Amino acid sequence: MKAVYKYPKSLKRAPFHYCPGCGHSVAHRLTCEVIDEMGLQERVIGIPPPGCSVFAYNYFDVDMAESAHGRGAAVATGIKRAYPESVVFTYQGDGDLAGIGTAETIHAANRGENITTIFINNAVYGMTGGQMAPTTLRGMKTTTTPYGRDHILEGHPIRMSEILALLDGVAYIERVAVNSPANIRKAKKAIAKAFQVQLDGSGFSMVEILSPCPTNWKMTPIKSWQWIDEEMTKVFPLGVYKDVTEKKVAD
Amino acid sequence: MTKVLMDGNSAIAEAAIRAGCQCYFGYPITPQNELTEYMALNLSRRKGCAFVQAESEVAAINMVYGASVAGARAMTSSSSPGISLKQEGISYLAACELPAVIVNMQRGGPGLGSISAAQSDYFQATRGGGHGDYRTIVLGPSSVQELADMTMRAFDLADKYKIPVIILGDGVLGQMKEPVEFKREAPTVLAVREGSLRGAKGRPSRIIKTFTSNPSELEEINWSLFRRYTLIKKEETTFETFLTEDARLVVVAFGIAARIAKGAIKNLRAEGLKVGLMRPITLWPFPDEPLKEMAKTIKQYLVFEMNMGQMLEDVQLALAGQGEVAFYGRPGGVIPNPSEVARVIARLYYQKGLK
Numbered sequence: 001m002k003a004v005y006k007y008p009k010s011l012k013r014a015p016f017h018y019c020p021g022c023g024h025s026v027a028h029r030l031t032c033e034v035i036d037e038m039g040l041q042e043r044v045i046g047i048p049p050p051g052c053s054v055f056a057y058n059y060f061d062v063d064m065a066e067s068a069h070g071r072g073a074a075v076a077t078g079i080k081r082a083y084p085e086s087v088v089f090t091y092q093g094d095g096d097l098a099g100i101g102t103a104e105t106i107h108a109a110n111r112g113e114n115i116t117t118i119f120i121n122n123a124v125y126g127m128t129g130g131q132m133a134p135t136t137l138r139g140m141k142t143t144t145t146p147y148g149r150d151h152i153l154e155g156h157p158i159r160m161s162e163i164l165a166l167l168d169g170v171a172y173i174e175r176v177a178v179n180s181p182a183n184i185r186k187a188k189k190a191i192a193k194a195f196q197v198q199l200d201g202s203g204f205s206m207v208e209i210l211s212p213c214p215t216n217w218k219m220t221p222i223k224s225w226q227w228i229d230e231e232m233t234k235v236f237p238l239g240v241y242k243d244v245t246e247k248k249v250a251d
Numbered sequence: 252m253t254k255v256l257m258d259g260n261s262a263i264a265e266a267a268i269r270a271g272c273q274c275y276f277g278y279p280i281t282p283q284n285e286l287t288e289y290m291a292l293n294l295s296r297r298k299g300c301a302f303v304q305a306e307s308e309v310a311a312i313n314m315v316y317g318a319s320v321a322g323a324r325a326m327t328s329s330s331s332p333g334i335s336l337k338q339e340g341i342s343y344l345a346a347c348e349l350p351a352v353i354v355n356m357q358r359g360g361p362g363l364g365s366i367s368a369a370q371s372d373y374f375q376a377t378r379g380g381g382h383g384d385y386r387t388i389v390l391g392p393s394s395v396q397e398l399a400d401m402t403m404r405a406f407d408l409a410d411k412y413k414i415p416v417i418i419l420g421d422g423v424l425g426q427m428k429e430p431v432e433f434k435r436e437a438p439t440v441l442a443v444r445e446g447s448l449r450g451a452k453g454r455p456s457r458i459i460k461t462f463t464s465n466p467s468e469l470e471e472i473n474w475s476l477f478r479r480y481t482l483i484k485k486e487e488t489t490f491e492t493f494l495t496e497d498a499r500l501v502v503v504a505f506g507i508a509a510r511i512a513k514g515a516i517k518n519l520r521a522e523g524l525k526v527g528l529m530r531p532i533t534l535w536p537f538p539d540e541p542l543k544e545m546a547k548t549i550k551q552y553l554v555f556e557m558n559m560g561q562m563l564e565d566v567q568l569a570l571a572g573q574g575e576v577a578f579y580g581r582p583g584g585v586i587p588n589p590s591e592v593a594r595v596i597a598r599l600y601y602q603k604g605l606k
Contacts, residue, residue: 041451042450042451042452042453043450043452044450044451045320045321045448045449045450050462054462057458057460060456061451061456062450062451062456063448063449063450063451063456063457063458064448064456064457064458064459064460065316065317065320065347065448065458065459065460066347066458066459066460066461066462067313067316068313068316068339068340068343071309071310071313071316071339071340074305074309074310074311074313074314074316074317075313075314075316075317075320076317077303077310077314077317078274078276078313078314078315078316078317078318078319078320078321078325079317079318079320079321079448080317081274081301081303081314081317081318082273082274082301082317082318082321082322082323082325083321083322083323083449085449085450086321086448086449086450087450103306103307103309103310104306104307104309104310104313106306107305107306107310111303
């Protein structure tokens with residue numbers, strides 16, 4: 001009989017603390033499945049951020065070192081430079097990567113550090129209670145944009161995949177979503193590709209995951225899935241933004 | 252062993268390489284750039300080593316954190332404004348019990364201040380510096396030779412006690428050239444620290460973290476840190492005394508100020524004034540017991556610092572009213588010469604009727 005479901009080896013058997021409908025648990029599981037399938041469990045060092053996923057180390061059964069807020073890419077740089085045989089990934093939210101850690105992210109990417117970033121974009125600061133994130137959509141209500149994000153006063157949502165794709169050190173960037181079985185399958189492929197790019201030593205790789213936050217969006221899980229399709233992907237279109245491996249084939 | 256003429260910043264870098272420093276992460280700031288540049292020249296292409304000119308001081312210290320997580324001897328260096336930026340990372344290093352060496356070639360402050368030598372980061376260095384209850388070992392060198400020796404000692408202490416170690420130098424020490432002897436050869440094999448993260452091969456996965464939602468757990472982490480600090484205080488406190496046996500007045504000074512004070516004291520001794528020097532070498536742990544012991548026989552102290560009186564508070568705490576403490580300080584990057592300091596010492600000496 002063919003196994004259709006298996007608990008990933010690199011996912012600890014601990015119940016997730018995430019809210020119902022949250023995308024983190026799906027992103028965790030996908031990453032663990034990839035780590036298993038690529039046989040990386042004994043080589044991986046993961047870097048979780050402050051935020052909802054600070055407890056990622058309770059779920060990933062790999063070596064993990066917590067980073068200060070936004071500093072994941074710098075910590076990953078230190079680990080990878082000290083121990084190049086490791087496979088290093090950061091797991092970062094939008095406030096972490098696109099707000100307080102923008103400089104670390106951009107420069108690690110630009111240096112072409114051989115690290116992989118899993119970037120969870122849910123358009124809010126989750127753990128602190130739903131404040132405006134750098135990725136909050138225009139008009140979106142959060143606890144710090146109670147009148148809806150007005151770009152005149154509060155700026156525009158920042159598109160990190162597009163920005164990072166411009167940098168020469170970047171090897172692979174794809175934006176995916178975890179709001180449907182089809183998208184989840186695509187997300188897994190993207191994560192696997194990002195790790196492969198790191199193994200090949202091609203440079204910086206990142207998978208941006210549009211991820212539902214029903215609690216702070218004040219939506220049902222199903223509605224939050226729909227909202228990603230209907231609203232979020234208009235501002236953050238899904239797709240591959242950079243892939244140097246494709247270029248090599250085209251040459 | 253032969254002596255070479257070298258500036259202080261370069262001497263630290265050379266000593267670090269010989270101490271087995273595998274990773275250096277830095278960001279340009281005067282007056283410590285020779286250190287970063289020496290590492291770029293001599294460490295960046297060294298087998299198994301890494302050098303990154305980071306995008307910021309914040310990034311540099313977090314790279315140090317990463318390298319230390321992976322078990323490497325790692326360091327960064329900067330000067331006062333840059334050290335302020337590193338405090339976030341130093342707090343995390345302390346919390347995670349990760350060794351690291353951080354060099355602060357102090358310059359005048361506050362703010363952007365000046366690029367001239369100062370000692371105004373004493374509080375920041377000796378009180379932890381970042382958020383949370385923690386300490387770092389702080390070494391106060393006063394010559395290029397000491398910079399080299401202390402850099403080697405700093406890496407050893409950091410590993411031994413799993414703690415960040417700060418070398419609190421200043422712009423003069425960094426820039427001036429003196430003969431220096433390096434007492435170790437660079438290791439041929441770089442050691443990997445026990446308990447580091449190198450992938451969970453043949454062992455359960457490991458976590459290096461600071462966050463906990465359980466205050467009792469965090470309280471115990473704090474207590475365990477402070478149990479180790481007590482041990483460090485007992486084992487590692489170091490200081491120098493100079494002509495104190497018969498002294499009626501003792502100058503307490505650290506780093507370059509102690510060097511200046513020593514010159515003043517030599518001149519005053521030639522004139523027959525019974526003055527001596529007490530120089531804390533570890534600024535944390537501060538040598539308060541030796542000072543207390545000294546206060547049994549010597550009652551007059553003059554604290555001299557290139558700031559507005561920071562170590563002064565440690566001297567006052569140590570003496571606890573047993574002696575009289577005066578203070579002379581020049582802040583902002585002004586470097587007094589020995590004759591100026593001699594005048595201040597002599598005035599106090601005669602004023603207090605110590606002749």
